[in-house]
Amino acid sequence: MNRKEEGKNENRQDEFRSVVGHNGVRDGSRHGLMRRKAQHVGKVFKNLDMARQAVLEFRDNYNRYWRLEKLGFMTPLEARHRYENERLQPVAA
Secondary structure (H helix, E strand, C coil): CCHHHHHHHHHHHHHHHHHHHHCCCCCCHHHHHHHHHHHHHCCCCCCHHHHHHHHHHHHHHHHHHCCEHHHCCECHHHHHHHHHHHHHCCCCC
16 A cells, blocks of 8 residues: 555545434444444445445444343333433332
8 A cells, every 4th residue: 555545545534424424323333333333344335424324224234223231131222211201200218
């Protein structure tokens, strides 16, 4: 890879990071998971809007349907609802 190609690749990585950050996905386990899934699929997006849409779809799918052992086999959305409901319950005296 020559220097010109390396520069293009770095720009693409920066652009992807900005899309991921813009759509509410932060560094951490989900980001790493999403990156591995994207590499596994190997999909090439025609434009930035298609990449953004794919990130949004992945985030929605992850939050609604992925049952995680660390959350007691609940989806992230179910765990959030449970947490919010528990916070609203009055504490017994």
